[in-house]
Amino acid sequence: MARYALRRLMAEYKQLTVNPPEGIIAGPMNEENFFEWEALITGPEDTPFEGGVFPAKLQFPSDYPLSPPKMQFTCEMFHPNIYPDGRVCISILHSPGDDPTGYESSSERWSPVQSVEKILLSVVSMLAEPNDESAANLDAAKMWRDDRQQFNQIAQKLVRHTLGLQ
Amino acid sequence: MQTKMRALLFALGSFLLTSAVVGHAYYQRKQFYPSVVFITKSNPSMAVMYTQGFVLVLLVGKLMRKLFFGQLHAAEFEHLIERSWYAVTETCLAFTVFRDDFSPKFVALFTLLLFLKSFHWLAEDRVDFMERSPVITWVFHLRILCKILVQKFLRKIHLIPRVILSALLTLLGALDYLFVNSAYHSTLSKGPSVQLVFGFEYAILLTITTNISIKYILHTIDIESENPWEAKAVYLLHTELIVGFLKVVLYGLFMLIMARIHTFPLFAIRPMYLTTRAFKRALQDVIMSRRAIRNMNHLYPDVTPEELANSDSTCIICREEMTSGAKRLPCNHIFHTLCLRSWFQRQQTCPTCRLDVLQTAQPQAPPRPPPPAANNAQADARPAPPPAQPMGHRPFHMPHVWMPAAPRQGNAGDASSDSTAGASASSSSTQAGPIPMMPPPFAFSFPAHGFPFPPPPPFFPPPPISVPLPPANFEGMTREELEALVGVEEENIRNRIRCLRNIQCFLDAAVLQMHQYSTATGRHIFTSNDEPTLPNFEGLLKNLQEEARKVDKEPEGAAGFSPPQAPEEIPEEDKEAAELRKLRLQRFSPNDDSAK
Incomplete structure (x- = not known):
């Protein structure tokens, strides 16, 4: 099992280094273990997260393309779809069996067609457009809906924080 | 670093204390036996001795770990710590059951058990890691880099950790067996005691x-x-599955016996639960895998190598080329047989379009016509014609004669060479794009034009004419026959229109290609003559636009497509452009061989 996962991860790594998508860097933490990756995501433009560089780690299961990886931001995040401990909650990271929030149709769930690149791109678009229907961080979702200004302020603070300005 | 220092200090202190205690005892009693008695009689000395024992055990454990595993990986270490905590808690719970037998020997045995357990865990992790580490590439690189001798030598070095690992496994197995045996004998001779627990633990x-x-x-x-x-x-x-079953049986037996002899073994509940769950999962996996294999073999047609060679065939599950051993799902998506099988163990849907294959597979007829790129291969692969194809219109049915598959590919490939090259370079984004309905074999279908789907499915050679041609005059035909004829004709007309559209597309593509070609040659002139610089392009464009406007204004100008400019009308600043155009025309004229 894991051999297939390894080969696929290598293929994806190669793909990502040869042809990196804009604003995203990702790769294994060390070449010995391809099942733990580190990713850097730049905040999308024209959003409160603009300019930030957010580190995250990806943990791949040994049956990887069959099961989704887990993604967790390693910096502080405040976003409706990110748990306070940094875990990312988006539908393509859930296999069709489990549904933590009960809002996702199975068509947007994980399938082997997805890839690291697509996960990271969806995370970028999630940063730009939070989905407050299936909130992982209730405070953030509430603030995003009711008090956008304060939400933006907090996001800006986080951006400055990730850049080491504060 | 700090914990390491602290551990070192602790070990050193313990050694110093022990030597002090032993020295003191020997100084007092002068002889070996009396000093031993002295130490065992005094509680503080015994405390020191126990601590020393603990430190020694830890050191031995460290040594063994270094010997068998070398440096531990971070994940392994975390795993070890987590599991040890559980094990320690369970041991403490077990102590409560056997508080009557509590003695230093008992503690020592438990410690030993814990150690052996931890080594089992580490060995398990290491073996799992074997699969995960990209060792194969290392060997691969060596094979490329080194000559045979060097390579052999290095491969031997590479084997050393494996030899150690197998030695460890043998050792662990032997130890386990030994302890099970001794526990069994002691239970037989002395009746049930703590040995029962050890026996079961070692059996597991x-x-x-x-x-x-x-x-x-x-x-x-x-x-x-x-x-x-x-x-x-x-x-x-x-x-x-088998190991899971054995473990469940062992735990069940253990629970039963313990509940009868002592009390209900609380400390075994967690491992028991975990094993049962693992067993259940293993059973489920085996069942699903069997079902998936059966489905694979019966329901979905194989894709022949020729067919694969004709299409852009990357298995979307493993992202590797498919050369053989591929299957086609009812929705026309192609995957490696093995990849598909492992996916079907999880879910019975198409990975690309999430079609529920179990439900759609029953009728056996493909809902959509397969690609014409693989006419003959398809005919081989599927002897029986799909029922959806009405046979009647065969004799009229021409499109595949007009549009053979091969030139089609060539054309599309040429015309869109730029765009497709770009697209295939970033293959993952196009292939697995958000529109999952696009079947993978058509990766070269026209991205710019939204190429229409291939004309009707000519996937077998025209059959021997079994249906007689309708008579020239329609007398003597029944109403149904006439209606059928009308339907057939309609279908044919539709096909023809589709064909014409395809041709139109090709023409568009050709125009595009010509345009690209002309721009390329234009650039070539610039670079070779070095005279007119790039900004003149804009002048040219303006000129053209003006002319177009003029043509629009004069109604009679629209009728004749006269050459856009006569030399006497050219303003001064456009002369260069005109020259350029003339040059280009020269280059383009077929007689001119000097043009490249």
């Missing part, structure tokens, strides 16, 4: 060792063989 450890060894052997075979070993997954599944 023995099953774990067996499991690890089997896995280890399988992995080794897999690594040694050049190409991935297909049957391994099945073997692994079955091993898991």
Whole structure:
């Protein structure tokens, strides 16, 4: 099992280094273990997260393309779809069996067609457009809906924080 | 770093204390035996001795770990710590059951058990890691880089950790067996006691060792063989199932016996629960895998190598080229048989379009016509014609004669060479794009034009004419026949229109190609003559636009497509452009051989 996962991860790594998508860097933490990756995501433009560089780690299961990886931001995040401990909650990271929030149709769930690149791109678009229907961080979702200004302020603070300005 | 220093200090202090205590006792009693009695009689001395024992055990454990595993990986270490905490808690719970037998020997035995357990865990992790680490590429690189001798030598070095690992596994197995045996004999001779617990624990450890060894052997075979070993997954599944079953039986027995003799063994509940769950999962996996294999063999047609060669065939599951061993799902998506099988163990849907294959597979007829790119191959693969195809219109049916598959590919490939090259370079984004309905074999279908789907499915050679041609005059035909004829004709007309549209598309593509060509040659002139610089392009464009406007204004100008400019009308500043155009025309004229 894991051999297939390894080969696929290598293929994806190669793909990502040869042809990196804009604003995203990702790769294994060390070449010995391809099942733990580190990713850097730049905040999308024209959003409160603009300019930030957010580190995250990806943990791949040994049956990887069959099961989704887990993604967790390693910096502080405040976003409706990110748990306070940094875990990312988006539908393509859930296999069709489990549904933590009960809002996702199975068509947007994980399938082997997805890839690291697509996960990271969806995370970028999630940063730009939070989905407050299936909130992982209730405070953030509430603030995003009711008090956008304060939400933006907090996001800006986080951006400055990730850049080491504060 | 700090914890290391602290541990070192602790070990040193313990050694100093022990030597002080022993020295003191010997100084007091002068002889060996009396000093031993002196130490055992005094509680503080015994405390020091126990601490020393603990430190020694830890050191021995460290030594063994270094010997067998070398440096531990971070994940392994975390795993070890987590599991040890559980084990310690459970041991403490077990102590409560056997508080009557509590003695230093008992504690020592438990410590030993804990140590052996931790080694089992580490061995398990290490064997699992074998599969994950990209060792194969290392060997691969060596093979490329080194000559045979050097390579052999290095491969031997590379084998050393494996030799150690197998030695460890044998040792663990032997130890487990030994302890089970001794526990069994002591229970037989002295009646049930704590030995019962140890016996069961070691029996379970023995099953774990067996499991690890089997896995280890399988992995080794897999690594040694050049190409991935297909049957391994099945073997692994079955091993898991059998070992899981053994463990569940062992735990069940243990629970029963313990509940009868002592009390209900609380400390065994967690492991029991975990094993039952693992067993259940293994059972489910085996069942699903069997079902998936059966479905694979019966429901979905194989894709022939020629067909694969004709299409852009990357298996979207493993992202590798498909050369053989591929299956086609009812929704026309193609995957490696093995990849598909492992996915079907999880879910019975198409990975690309999420079609529920179990439900749609029953009628056996493909809902959409397969690609014409593989006419003949398809005919081989599927002897029986799909029922959806009405046979009647065969004799009229022409499109595949007008539009043979091969030139089509060539054209599309040429015309869109730029755009497709770009698209295929970033293949993952196009292939697996958000529109999953696009079947993968058509990766070269026209991205710019939204190429229409291939004309009707000519996937077998026209059959021997079984249906007689309708008579020239329609007398003597029944109403139904006439209606059928009308339907057939309609279908034919539709096909023809589709064909014409395709041709139109090709023409568009050709125009595009010509345009690209002309721009390319234009640039070539600039670079070779070095005279007119790039900004003149804008002048040219303006000129053209003006002319177009003029043509629009004069109604009679629209009728004749006269050459856009006569030399006397050219303003001064456009002369260069005109010259350029003339040059280009020269280059383009077919007689001119000097043009490239």
